[in-house]
Amino acid sequence: MIKIITLITVLISPFFFIGIINKTKAVWAGRKGASIFQPYYDFYKLLKKGVVISRTTSLIFRITPSVNIASVIFAILVIPLPFSNSVISFQGDIVLFSYILGFSKFMTVLAALDTGSSFEGMGASREVTFSTIVEPAFFIIIGSLALLTNQVSFTSIFTALSLSASYTILIKILFVISLFIMLLVEGSRVPVDDPNTHLELTMIHEVMILDYSGPDLAFILYASVLKMVMITILIVNLLIPASLALVPGILLFVLLISLSFISVGLVESLIARSRMSHVPQFIFLMTALSLTAFAVIIFFLNGGF
Amino acid sequence: MNNLLIGIFLFFIGGIASIFVKENYKAVLFLIFSSIAQIFILPVIFAILKSGGQFESALLFSEPIGTAFIRLDSLAAAFSLIISIGALLASVYSIEYMKMYPGKKSELSGYYFFLGLMVTSMLLVVIVQNAILFLIVWELMSVSSFFLVNFENGKDEVRKAGIYYFIAMQIGAAFLITSFGWAAAVSGSADFITFKNMLGSSDYTVLLFFLFFIGFGIKAGFVPLHTWLPKAHPAAPTGVSALMSGVMIKMGIYGILRIILLTGTPDYKLSYAVFLISLLTGIFGVVNAIAQHDIKKLLAYHSVENIGIIGMGIGLGMLGLTYNNLSLAILGFLGAILHVFNHFTFKSLLFFGSGVVYSKYHTRNTEKLGGLLKYIPLTSYMFLLGSLAISGLPLFNGFISEFAIYLGMAKGFTVNNPALNITMLTGFSGLALIGVMAVLCFTKVFGICFLGTPRTEYEDKSTKEPFLFILPMIILSSFVLFIGLLPALVMPFLLQIVKQFIPGDISFEFENITQIYSSLGYIYIILIGLFGFFFLLRILLLRKREVSVFKTWDCGYQTDNSRMQYTASSFARPFLQLVGELVPLKIKFKKDRILFPANASLESQTQDYSERFLIQPFIGYLDKTLNRFTWIQSGKLQQYITYGLIFLILLIIWILGAES
Structure with missing residues (x-):
């Protein structure tokens, strides 16, 4: 029961957290800012509209929004939700998780190329190029966790992890930072991408979906914010201790997730977006941190000092 | 087992038969033969794959091969399956594809002949369990595929690719001859079964395995031995490219797996x-x-x-x-x-x-x-x-x-x-x-x-x-x-x-x-x-709503933009x-060196790292070193007779030395 309630909460929550990011930015800039619930109104408005479709496009363009949502929801089903195991759990779900998200990326990139627009080709090219750095780094993270816990599914990894030795706090911190970088990349936020930019030439994710409108656009936006929530759940799962009671646990959980999104807002307020050629360096930081954590694991598993 | 052998040779016979018919019927005849071959081969393969076990039969050859065993175990059956199906699909595909080359009667005869030979030899490679026979069918496979790669031999690039492929295969074969020869010499027999004890316990296992790996690795295309693949595949007609890439390079994998089976x-x-x-x-x-x-x-x-x-x-x-x-x-x-x-x-x-x-x-x-x-x-x-x-x-x-x-x-x-x-x-x-x-x-x-x-x-x-x-x-x-x-x-x-x-x-x-x-x-x-x-949900949402079709968003640029x-x-x-x-990227940039340059061209070409920095320098080095010995082969008859004389004298000294 609690599983279904949390799942539904997670599925309806994402726009709220986008509201938090926007609010944080507004407050930092000394503005009052829009309501935290504004993204919900925008979403509803998009859902009510009709669509304009490019005549160059094919079926691929039409199915991609649904593929996106389906993949992200599926990915959420395999990661452990707060205070319950994941909905689906089997050996090797850590691999399927990434590959399903890869599938949706494949389709998004094709949908962008389907329009034959030079802008969208540009965004598609950048998106996959950055993925070639993010994916291996993410596999270092889950591989290290699998090594540390001897498990190959998210649920058993996180269960084992919350009971593990004290040195793991160091590893957890390193992984949290790397996953936060992944959050910025996959959520296309500053310093990798700027969701507020109005110049097609400098966009990454936004430019790939230029030709979408109405419900299609709503689907895609929902999928991408849900993906951000999914990554924050992974982050919070690393941090939260298993021994908490239900009510303080839920409070801590919501607090930590909100804190992650406030951090995204703060990063956006504090630093400028990187030059396109400097973005890979920033993402490589994720690889470096994960590798360091892996080295620490190998060191301690073999006796430490 | 007999059924299997009949099936295997049907491909070859189909290739020969298609030489004698009119241009338009060659492909169809070959297809008929390869379809009949499936009826013979597939039941045998599935019987093995279902139950395990193996079919074995001994063939008697004259020396130096002697009695050679052919065995179909489940590993061989798995590979036979892809060869057999791959050949059938390639022959269906070729009917339409080879219509691109009308009037080339003799080339088409060669195409189907070598296609049949290649499929037959590949099937033999996976079942033959005798080193000498294995090397023979292995070479047949390489040579027949060489002729297939060279189908459009009027084109310069195809000829170059073909020869490159041929040389690569021969280098691979040299490694295989060495390693099989060594293994046979140590174990005293050319039958694979006898390698088992030897490979498992010999002091040379590591080196021997390494030699086998290079020999088979060239066929499979492991880096840095892969350089023939990107040359030969584009040159060959597509049916053959598919067969080479999908099936033939796997023969290298088969070889490696077979050696592992023997090594323990x-x-x-x-x-x-x-x-x-x-x-x-x-x-x-x-x-x-x-x-x-x-x-x-x-x-x-x-x-x-x-x-x-x-x-x-x-x-x-x-x-x-x-x-x-x-x-x-x-x-x-x-x-x-x-x-x-x-x-x-x-x-x-x-x-x-x-x-x-x-x-x-x-x-x-x-x-x-x-x-x-x-x-x-x-x-x-x-x-x-x-x-x-x-x-x-x-x-x-x-x-x-x-x-x-x-x-x-x-x-x-x-x-x-x-x-x-x-x-x-x-x-x-x-x-x-x-x-x-x-x-x-x-x-x-x-x-x-x-x-x-x-x-x-x-x-x-x-x-x-x-x-x-x-x-x-x-x-x-x-x-x-x-x-x-x-x-x-x-x-x-x-x-x-x-x-x-x-x-x-x-x-x-x-x-x-x-x-x-x-x-x-x-x-x-x-x-x-x-x-x-x-x-x-999307369909339901869009029902009764306006779905308009318009051009791709292009910032208001109004003309055709396909080149953009x-x-x-x-x-x-x-x-x-x-x-x-x-x-490594090679960029050629040409520009008129005048005041208002009108003509300019830019050409960029990527190179293969291992070919550029490993293979080419190595070949250059070989060329340089071996050039020092060119005087041995001077083309003068009297010099060659001197070699014979020197050899005889050395032989006499050796015999005398051995006697005393």
Whole structure:
């Protein structure tokens, strides 16, 4: 029961957290800012509209929004939700998780190329190029966790992890930072991408979906914010201790997730977006941190000092 | 066994028979023969794959071969399956494809003759168990495929590629002759069974295995021995490219697996070496594939990549044997063998697709294509299916075999050994890197060639897709989907093959693995259900609403913009900048050196790192060193007679010395 309630909460929550990011930015800039619930109104408005479709496009363009949502929801089903195991759990779900998200990326990139627009080709090219750095780094993270816990599914990894030795706090911190970088990349936020930019030439994710409108656009936006929530759940799962009671646990959980999104807002307020050629360096930081954590694991598993 | 041999030789007979009929009937006659061959071969193969065991028969040859055994065990059966089906599909495809070359009667005769010879020799390679006979059929396979590569020998580049291929194969054969000769000399017999004791216990095992690995590795295309692949595959007619890439390079894999079967528990050095070389091969192959804009060359580099993935599976299996970890060994060999079959399906599919494009638009250059989905929809969607499968994405068969390899590496984490753990993590993120780069590469190929709008005006604007092109692709697509969606159903067959490699009873561990795969099947239902739900939701939302069709958003630019589309080069550029010198770029820039330059041209070409920095310098060095000895062969008869004289004198001294 609690599983279904949390799942539904997670599925309806994402726009709220986008509201938090926007609010944080507004407050930092000394503005009052829009309501935290504004993204919900925008979403509803998009859902009510009709669509304009490019005549160059094919079926691929039409199915991609649904593929996106389906993949992200599926990915959420395999990661452990707060205070319950994941909905689906089997050996090797850590691999399927990434590959399903890869599938949706494949389709998004094709949908962008389907329009034959030079802008969208540009965004598609950048998106996959950055993925070639993010994916291996993410596999270092889950591989290290699998090594540390001897498990190959998210649920058993996180269960084992919350009971593990004290040195793991160091590893957890390193992984949290790397996953936060992944959050910025996959959520296309500053310093990798700027969701507020109005110049097609400098966009990454936004430019790939230029030709979408109405419900299609709503689907895609929902999928991408849900993906951000999914990554924050992974982050919070690393941090939260298993021994908490239900009510303080839920409070801590919501607090930590909100804190992650406030951090995204703060990063956006504090630093400028990187030059396109400097973005890979920033993402490589994720690889470096994960590798360091892996080295620490190998060191301690073999006796430490 | 007799049935099998009849089936095998039917391909050859079909090739000979098609020489004597009219141009238009050659293809059909060959197809008839290869279809009848299936009736003889397939039941035998399935009998073995179902129950394990083996068929054996002895053939009596005159010396030096003597009695030679031919055996069909489950490993040989698995490879025979892809050869047999691959040959049938290639012969169906060739009927339509070879219509591109009307009037070339003698060339076509040669084509079908050598095609038959190649298929027959490949089938013999996997069942012959005698070193001498093996080398003979191995050479027959290489030589016949050389003639097939050279089909369009009027073209300069094809001739060059053919000769390059031939030399590479001969170098490989030299290594194989050395290693088989050595093994036979030590064990005292040319029969493979006798190698078993020798390879298992000899002091030379490591060196001998290494020699075998180089010999077979050249055929398979392990880096840095892969340089012939991107040259030979584009040169050959597409049916042959598909057969070479999907089937023939796997003969190298077969050889390596056969040697492992004979070696027993491998030395840890070998296991690590095979795994790491394969990882390198995988990464190198796909990085180079991204840089290519010739579809067939790109697919050839992807064969290198997939050989790397197969090799990783083999390496894992060997590591499992070394560390005596059953699950690790099972998953490794299972992944490798399943990937051999999977790669056969999607790579042949992709080659056939590229052949349709070539026969219709006469170009393999991605930069000149675009928007093909509107012209050849069936081919395009099947090409998409192949692209998804080769990128290892879920729902398709590529994922199933890569998943086994991932699980195997995860099992390697449970072994308490830091060296193994580090290797496994390298493999874990390395395979992810290969996967995501394959995504980049195939979004590039599919997006640029089949989506968007045409980049050049096509002469052939029809939407006709000949049935004989589509049929083999439909069959391959159904394999891709079948294994992808119902992986548990092929597991019993794989059990029979995998258990050959692992001593002891593996049925319990195997049952666990089958369990995981059958749960994967159910999980897919959820995924497909979710997708269906949202797609229906979209349809419902858009019902009774305005869906208008307009041009692509282009910032208000009002004229035709098909030439403004992103190109394959620009798509790959950011990534290639990241990898830098790994893919050396040669740029030729020409400009008029006058005040108002009107003519300018820019040409960029990527080079193969290992060819540029390993093979070429090595050949140069060989050339330089061996040149010092050219005086030996001066062409003067009197000098040669002197050699004979010197030899005789030395012989006399030796005999006298031995006597005293």
